[in-house]
Each structure stands twice: as C-alpha cells, then as structure tokens.
Amino acid sequence: MKRLIRIGSRDSKLALIQTQMVIDSIERHHPEIKIELVKMKTTGDKILDRTLEQIGGKGLFVKELDEALLSGAVDITVHSYKDLPMILSEQLPVVALSKRADPRDVLILPEGALELTPGKPIGCASKRRQLQLAALFPETPCKPVRGNVQTRLRKLDSGEYGALVLAAAGVERLGLQGRISRYFSTDEILPAASQGIIAVQGRLGEDHSYLREFNSVESWFVSLAERSFVKALDGGCTAPVAAFAEVLDEDLSLKGFYYEEGKPIFLGSVSGMKEDAELLGERLSKEAKMVK
CATH class of the missing domain: 3.30.160.40 (Porphobilinogen deaminase, C-terminal domain)
Structure with missing residues (x-):
C-alpha cells in the first residue's frame, strides 16, 4: 500500500502549475507515495470587485486551505509565499520552500503595443508597486486590478488599462513570458517579500521528509x-x-x-x-x- 498524501491548492491555473511542481518532485523521488490533488476556491478568489485592503488582506487567499489542513481534509497545501500572511498559525508551519524563480516585477503592454498609451492607467493594486511606479512613470496613474493573470490580461487587452505590472515568476510559470515588455530591476522596483518562492504548509509534528528534494x-x-x-x-x-x-x-x-x-x-x-x-x-x- 502506498502512502497517500492529499495536497490542497487554489484552483487557479497558476496555483495548479505551482502545485504540480511539488507533485512532480514527490513522484520523482518517492514512488512509495500516492498523491491526491484537492482543488479549492478561496474567499480571495471569489471577491474580485474590491481591493484586498477593502476585504481583509492576503489571509483570504489561504483561509479555506488552512481549514482543510486543520480538519485533516488535506495533508499539505501549496502557496506563493508572497501571498501568505506574515503571521502564521503555529499548528500550520511552512515545511518546504522552492528554489527562487525570477524575483522581479515586469511590465506587460496590450497585445501589439510598443509603449505606454498616454492617459491609460497601469493596472496595479499594491501600494508597494504604486509608489515605486510613480517615480518611474510620474505622468501615468495606477488603477487597481484584481483577478488571476488571465483575467488581468483580458482587461488589459480590452483597453481598460495601458499596462499591467505583475510578478515575473508567475508570468513565466504560465508560459506567458512572450507578453513581457520590460523587466524591472530590483533597484527600480523592489519586489514583495519572498516573491518567486513557492511555500508548502503542513501540520505541526508530522513527517514531511518527502519534501526534502523540493526544499x-x-x-x-x-x-x-x-x-x-x-x-x-x-x-x-x-x-x-x-x-x-x-x-x-x-x-x-x-x-x-x-x-x-x-x-x-x-x-x-x-x-x-x-x-x-x-x-x-x-x-x-x-x-x-x-x-x-
């Protein structure tokens, strides 16, 4: 009998790609383990008409996953580490971190565009990015944007925004690096803490040695x-x-x-x-x- 490990993940395309990276590592190094993927939609994924600040912060992206871990419905959960709250439950520690992908932010223009469109805002919800973009593009305002990467790209290409600023790691993991117009150096835009790193959470006191090759x-x-x-x-x-x-x-x-x-x-x-x-x-x- 193989040991069963149930892995919880948000059901967005990017989240599932990142979770598959964890699954691939476990299956490659531990054939004695059977994996079951459990997909979930979090509160943060459902409420898209308001900014994170208005609805309660990044914890809304992990609430349902934490509850599944605590109840035993899943054994580990996978996250973009930059999306995890700074204070985590002692019962649900981070048990493995991926090698860091490109930590930089990137600029994405509408399909076919070569430069920023005058008068069109940059789609960007975080104050971190907004303040740093103000120094780079003082004549261009920022406007909040929510949703997964594909949703944001649709809003961009429909003319709602003149550009988007996103994390390079997520764009590249989705295979969309061809849409990147510019990589910002970390001197131009300092990234969010742990940007580009995938985190795995588990329950305190359990054996997570099957993640050592991923870590x-x-x-x-x-x-x-x-x-x-x-x-x-x-x-x-x-x-x-x-x-x-x-x-x-x-x-x-x-x-x-x-x-x-x-x-x-x-x-x-x-x-x-x-x-x-x-x-x-x-x-x-x-x-x-x-x-x-």
Missing part, C-alpha cells in the same frame, strides 16, 4: 530576512513595504522599502552573515521606523 535552504535564508523586515513593520500585501535579500556564500544582503504616511519613503540596506537573516531584517526595520 531550498537558500530560500529559507532570504525569506527569513525579507519576511522579518515586513513583519516588524506590520506590513503585508496591502502595505507599502518591500524587501529583497540575496545570499553570496555565507553572507546575506537585504534591501528594504517602506512608506508611512506623512514621512519620506525609506529605502535602505543591510548585510551580514546569512545565519543572522532574521536579525538583519529586524535591524533594517528599526532603521525604517526612525525615518522622520
């Missing part, structure tokens, strides 16, 4: 630094905060972006040993809080 140690270091910076600033999907860390041998460098109304934008960096990743994030957050 990336480097992703743990960079995510720990980035998420500790955001967490210390009470940031999340709707807050204007961003972080990006890189590991070189034993060292880790971290850049952070933060904005609090009435204060100048903070953009700073810190570096140190990768084993001190969490402390580095907290140290940089203290510098951000001191901006006057």
Whole structure:
C-alpha cells in the first residue's frame, strides 16, 4: 500500500502549475507515495470587485486551505509565499520552500503595443508597486486590478488599462513570458517579500521528509530576512513595504522599502552573515521606523 498524501491548492491555473511542481518532485523521488490533488476556491478568489485592503488582506487567499489542513481534509497545501500572511498559525508551519524563480516585477503592454498609451492607467493594486511606479512613470496613474493573470490580461487587452505590472515568476510559470515588455530591476522596483518562492504548509509534528528534494535552504535564508523586515513593520500585501535579500556564500544582503504616511519613503540596506537573516531584517526595520 502506498502512502497517500492529499495536497490542497487554489484552483487557479497558476496555483495548479505551482502545485504540480511539488507533485512532480514527490513522484520523482518517492514512488512509495500516492498523491491526491484537492482543488479549492478561496474567499480571495471569489471577491474580485474590491481591493484586498477593502476585504481583509492576503489571509483570504489561504483561509479555506488552512481549514482543510486543520480538519485533516488535506495533508499539505501549496502557496506563493508572497501571498501568505506574515503571521502564521503555529499548528500550520511552512515545511518546504522552492528554489527562487525570477524575483522581479515586469511590465506587460496590450497585445501589439510598443509603449505606454498616454492617459491609460497601469493596472496595479499594491501600494508597494504604486509608489515605486510613480517615480518611474510620474505622468501615468495606477488603477487597481484584481483577478488571476488571465483575467488581468483580458482587461488589459480590452483597453481598460495601458499596462499591467505583475510578478515575473508567475508570468513565466504560465508560459506567458512572450507578453513581457520590460523587466524591472530590483533597484527600480523592489519586489514583495519572498516573491518567486513557492511555500508548502503542513501540520505541526508530522513527517514531511518527502519534501526534502523540493526544499531550498537558500530560500529559507532570504525569506527569513525579507519576511522579518515586513513583519516588524506590520506590513503585508496591502502595505507599502518591500524587501529583497540575496545570499553570496555565507553572507546575506537585504534591501528594504517602506512608506508611512506623512514621512519620506525609506529605502535602505543591510548585510551580514546569512545565519543572522532574521536579525538583519529586524535591524533594517528599526532603521525604517526612525525615518522622520
């Protein structure tokens, strides 16, 4: 008898592609395990007429998946790590992280367009992106956009927007890299914490050794630094905060972006040993809080 592992996933195309990456790793290395995919639609997927800030934040993308994990309906769940809340249930720890894909944001123009259309807004819901785009395109406004990548592309191509800004990793995993007009460097637009990393959650105390081949140690270091910076600033999907860390041998460098109304934008960096990743994030957050 094979051991059965039930994997919970949002039912969007991108979420299923990312979950399949986890499934492929398990099946390739652990033929003794049988996989069952359990697809779910979350509250965040259902409510598309309001911004995340208006409906309760990124936790609405994981609520149903967390409930399935707690009830035993599934054994692990798969997420884009950037979509997970900064504070997670102790009973549902992250048990594996993928190798990081391209962490950058990208600009996507309407089909056939070569440049931004004057007067048309950039489709972008996050304040993090909006503030940084304002420096790059001061004459072009931003307008919130919701829905999966395909839905956003339809809105773009129908003329509702002059461009979209999305995460490169998701666009590339969907095989839509041909739609990318420009990659923004991390100096131009600092990405969301853990952007490009897939996270797997499980139940506390259970054996998740079948995920060891999928897991990336480097992703743990960079995510720990980035998420500790955001967490210390009470940031999340709707807050204007961003972080990006890189590991070189034993060292880790971290850049952070933060904005609090009435204060100048903070953009700073810190570096140190990768084993001190969490402390580095907290140290940089203290510098951000001191901006006057």
